[in-house]
Amino acid sequence: MTSQTFKQLAAIIVFVLISVINIHAQQPSADDMLNQVARLKRIEAMQPDSIGPKYQLALQSLNFAVIYPHAPQTENVMAQAEQTIAQMSKMKHADQSDLCTLTGFLYMVRIVQNPAQNGQRYYIDVMQNFEKALKLNPNNTLAQQLQQKFFEGMRQQTGERSEQ
Amino acid sequence: MSYFCGMKHRIAHIILMLMAVCQVTAQSIISGTVSDGKEPLAGANVFVLGTIDGSLTDSLGRFSFITSQTGEVTLKATFIGYDDFMLTADICQLSNLSVLMKEQAASIEEVVVTASTFSFGKSDNFKTMNALDVVMAGNSCGDIVAALQTLPGTQMVGENGKLYVRGGESEECQTFVNGMHVLVPYSTNTENSAVRGRFSPFLFKGINFSLGGYSGEYGQALSSVLPMETTDAATSDKYGVSASLVDWNIGGTKAFSNSSLSFNAALTSMGLYDRLFTQHRDFTRPYRKLSGEAQYKKEFNASSVLKSYVGYDLTSVGLHTDGRNLSLKEHNIYANVTHRATIGHGCTFFTGIANSSVFNDIDNAQTAGDHYRNFRNEVHLKAEVRKVCSDVLKLSMGIEDYIRNSRLRFAPYRYDLDYNLLAAHADAQWRVVPRVFLNMSARAEMMKTDWLLMPRATLSYIPNKHLQWSLVAGRYSQTAADDELAQSQNSLTQATADHAVLSMQYQSKATLLRIEPYWKKYHHLPLMENGIWQSHGYGISRGIDVFLDLSFPIKRGNGVSKGALTTTLSYSFNDSKRLYLDYAEERTPDYASRHNLRLTAKYAVGKFVFGLAESYASGRCFPVGKTPHYNSVDMNLTYLLSPKVIVYTSLNNIMGRTNIFRYDANGSPITASRDRFFYIGIFVSLKNNKAYDISNF
Numbered sequence: 001m002t003s004q005t006f007k008q009l010a011a012i013i014v015f016v017l018i019s020v021i022n023i024h025a026q027q028p029s030a031d032d033m034l035n036q037v038a039r040l041k042r043i044e045a046m047q048p049d050s051i052g053p054k055y056q057l058a059l060q061s062l063n064f065a066v067i068y069p070h071a072p073q074t075e076n077v078m079a080q081a082e083q084t085i086a087q088m089s090k091m092k093h094a095d096q097s098d099l100c101t102l103t104g105f106l107y108m109v110r111i112v113q114n115p116a117q118n119g120q121r122y123y124i125d126v127m128q129n130f131e132k133a134l135k136l137n138p139n140n141t142l143a144q145q146l147q148q149k150f151f152e153g154m155r156q157q158t159g160e161r162s163e164q
Numbered sequence: 165m166s167y168f169c170g171m172k173h174r175i176a177h178i179i180l181m182l183m184a185v186c187q188v189t190a191q192s193i194i195s196g197t198v199s200d201g202k203e204p205l206a207g208a209n210v211f212v213l214g215t216i217d218g219s220l221t222d223s224l225g226r227f228s229f230i231t232s233q234t235g236e237v238t239l240k241a242t243f244i245g246y247d248d249f250m251l252t253a254d255i256c257q258l259s260n261l262s263v264l265m266k267e268q269a270a271s272i273e274e275v276v277v278t279a280s281t282f283s284f285g286k287s288d289n290f291k292t293m294n295a296l297d298v299v300m301a302g303n304s305c306g307d308i309v310a311a312l313q314t315l316p317g318t319q320m321v322g323e324n325g326k327l328y329v330r331g332g333e334s335e336e337c338q339t340f341v342n343g344m345h346v347l348v349p350y351s352t353n354t355e356n357s358a359v360r361g362r363f364s365p366f367l368f369k370g371i372n373f374s375l376g377g378y379s380g381e382y383g384q385a386l387s388s389v390l391p392m393e394t395t396d397a398a399t400s401d402k403y404g405v406s407a408s409l410v411d412w413n414i415g416g417t418k419a420f421s422n423s424s425l426s427f428n429a430a431l432t433s434m435g436l437y438d439r440l441f442t443q444h445r446d447f448t449r450p451y452r453k454l455s456g457e458a459q460y461k462k463e464f465n466a467s468s469v470l471k472s473y474v475g476y477d478l479t480s481v482g483l484h485t486d487g488r489n490l491s492l493k494e495h496n497i498y499a500n501v502t503h504r505a506t507i508g509h510g511c512t513f514f515t516g517i518a519n520s521s522v523f524n525d526i527d528n529a530q531t532a533g534d535h536y537r538n539f540r541n542e543v544h545l546k547a548e549v550r551k552v553c554s555d556v557l558k559l560s561m562g563i564e565d566y567i568r569n570s571r572l573r574f575a576p577y578r579y580d581l582d583y584n585l586l587a588a589h590a591d592a593q594w595r596v597v598p599r600v601f602l603n604m605s606a607r608a609e610m611m612k613t614d615w616l617l618m619p620r621a622t623l624s625y626i627p628n629k630h631l632q633w634s635l636v637a638g639r640y641s642q643t644a645a646d647d648e649l650a651q652s653q654n655s656l657t658q659a660t661a662d663h664a665v666l667s668m669q670y671q672s673k674a675t676l677l678r679i680e681p682y683w684k685k686y687h688h689l690p691l692m693e694n695g696i697w698q699s700h701g702y703g704i705s706r707g708i709d710v711f712l713d714l715s716f717p718i719k720r721g722n723g724v725s726k727g728a729l730t731t732t733l734s735y736s737f738n739d740s741k742r743l744y745l746d747y748a749e750e751r752t753p754d755y756a757s758r759h760n761l762r763l764t765a766k767y768a769v770g771k772f773v774f775g776l777a778e779s780y781a782s783g784r785c786f787p788v789g790k791t792p793h794y795n796s797v798d799m800n801l802t803y804l805l806s807p808k809v810i811v812y813t814s815l816n817n818i819m820g821r822t823n824i825f826r827y828d829a830n831g832s833p834i835t836a837s838r839d840r841f842f843y844i845g846i847f848v849s850l851k852n853n854k855a856y857d858i859s860n861f
Contacts, residue, residue, distance in 0.1 A: 034207065034220060035219075035220060038218065038219075038220050039216050041209050042209070042211045042215070042216045042217075042218055045211070045213060045240060046213075046215075073207050076207060076243075076244040076245070079245070080244050114728065116717070116718075116727045116728040116769065117717075117728040117730075117768065120768070120773075127400075128396075128398070128400075132399045135399060155807075
């Protein structure tokens with residue numbers, strides 16, 4: 001399991017950043033989010049052998065990409081996320097459920113970037129990664145939330161009415 | 165809520181304390197610009213290592229931030245695609261800096277050399293097609309072989325539908341599933357009827373079609389290899405059915421905690437179709453194929469995966485031809501089990517075993533009353549170890565054994581053929597200098613007591629992520645066909661082919677351009693001389709392949725994506741000549757056409773995917789003359805009726821042109837059994853909640 005201590009530290013930083021951002025606007029600006037990703041990268045550089053900072057870095061990078069799928073910096077941020085996930089997967093104590101969640105999220109962002117082309121191409125990867133994440137850890141709330149979001153998006157895309 | 169309020173107070177206190185502390189400590193300003201030597205880098209992350217003090221560069225590459233650090237510090241700059249920059253100096257020297265970042269050289273693991281290979285699946289990051297793209301290509305009707313024929317380097321040979329690559333015979337292209345050889349990858353049919361590949365594209369997560377110059381891992385293929393990797397263990401249950409005018413299918417997958425079990429059963433019958441639509445042949449019994457497949461996959465842990473596959477096809481067809489009733493029946497069984505495990509220190513160990521058994525029974529094969537019986541069997545054993553030594557070196561070596569036997573009874577002719585082929589290979593992938601990669605391999609094969617050593621090499625220059633240049637050369641070998649080997653009393657040596665390919669590829673987000681001139685020289689091809697088979701045949705094949713793939717996103721007025729148009733152009737020029745089999749003199753083989761052109765367009769919008777394909781091939785040379793050119797316009801349409809129901813329809817040869825594929829020995833033209841082919845199928849997922857998933861695996 002990703003280091004709990006670090007998760008708490010990272011959560012505090014993220015809450016601070018989010019609260020600062022919230023003072024200014026409901027939706028964080030691209031610059032704010034990029035600065036947030038940059039700070040997480042610095043924290044990751046402080047602890048290169050820890051999984052926690054890498055997890056947060058990948059997650060926030062994907063958060064930026066899903067909110068700003070066509071920003072000029074998005075491809076670089078996505079590449080960073082992909083690279084970080086690959087680094088995590090080589091680490092001995094990486095939580096497989098977290099890894100599947102991030103990988104599913106990565107494919108999900110690709111679909112958001114180009115639903116017409118990537119929807120058909122990657123939706124199975126999204127589904128399978130979230131399913132696997134939840135199979136490995138049924139209490140993985142991020143995987144649950146992302147899977148639910150993905151279902152909603154898919155229903156909209158396929159024209160099916162949302163189940164109440 | 166109270167948790168968040170409490171948290172906010174605590175955070176506010178922390179911030180205030182931090183600010184207070186900051187006020188009483190000394191502060192320094194670190195500033196400068198970041199560039200790659202040509203232009204400023206916007207968005208580079210510049211910071212003091214070990215702290216979170218830092219900033220991103222602006223659009224002009226400028227950065228400036230305050231830090232409370234004192235004395236000697238290390239400044240670090242990071243930017244995706246560039247090597248990290250580090251500078252250790254006293255803090256007071258870190259103003260107005262000029263940071264120069266160097267573009268990162270890809271490590272050996274990151275580099276995918278694309279020369280002479282088309283990859284489908286996820287092996288090439290996000291720029292490749294998946295199985296669904298393959299199926300929707302042109303006139304494939306879900307056939308993986310037909311779909312691959314839209315690629316450059318392949319030849320249109322309509323009378324049997326098999327893969328012919330760069331002037332080579334269809335037998336020169338070999339198929340591998342999870343690294344294990346498949347003896348007969350096609351279904352069967354009567355002479356001059358097109359066959360299909362026996363595997364569904366939905367079985368696979370990755371398909372790599374190499375048109376030549378492949379590494380030492382693959383052997384027994386003079387022209388090309390088609391390695392395919394089955395999907396990973398399913399994570400959820402699936403059940404599905406599909407139906408069309410010609411085939412009916414049912415299957416499903418049961419997922420367990422770290423394994424899955426799949427099955428699939430299909431019946432293909434042309435009976436209904438033959439009644440609905442006219443055709444030129446006189447079938448006494450319609451083409452029927454009953455197929456069953458099962459897979460079991462288990463992930464013992466993240467680094468140990470077992471995959472197994474077994475498939476069985478029973479095909480039967482009856483045809484009235486030349487005054488006799490030909491009756492054909494074939495049983496084709498293929499099974500493999502593979503295990504891949506990561507054993508630490510960058511090593512991966514692979515083992516596999518595969519068995520192919522094919523029984524052919526043909527009554528009235530050549531004359532009324534004759535009986536043709538053939539049984540072919542192959543056991544393939546393989547072990548391989550791979551090691552990533554460093555960022556610049558990757559090694560692999562393996563050993564494999566092919567145990568083959570063939571029994572033929574076709575009175576008065578008969579034979580029993582048994583032989584063994586032992587092979588070993590070693591590969592080294594080396595980053596010589598940044599951007600220059602060398603892949604060297606050697607493959608040794610022993611048949612009876614004859615050794616054959618085949619060196620292979622690929623030199624690649626990859627200046628950036630868009631461009632690749634490669635020079636590929638190597639020697640390849642293949643045993644003669646069973647009939648020829650048996651008739652020669654097993655005296656024919658292995659045929660060899662020397663390949664040389666120059667590859668240039670440009671790839672951007674929406675464009676892929678590949679140009680590949682190639683040259684092949686064949687030696688020791690089987691040749692009938694004075695009624696005796698000898699290894700004296702030879703041949704040459706040279707040409708150029710061009711592939712262009714362009715994608716155009718279609719957007720609404722508000723910039724939101726509405727759909728996507730994907731177009732491809734494949735052009736192949738081939739000039740080949742051979743002296744082999746029963747040829748009296750060196751000539752262009754009759755399956756080879758000089759020019760092949762395919763144009764495809766696919767438009768995805770909402771629930772629809774439209775496909776249009778144009779195929780052209782220049783005439784083929786026969787002793788009685790040259791055939792007219794081949795031309796066919798095909799279209800297909802996929803409609804997502806609901807997330808669980810997909811309708812797919814296609815019409816081949818819309819214009820109804822009567823294409824002459826070849827001339828027989830009497831000089832009579834051989835054409836398709838019908839000018840047009842209409843296909844409509846419906847695919848239903850019964851269990852899973854996934855749209856576009858017509859796979860039961």
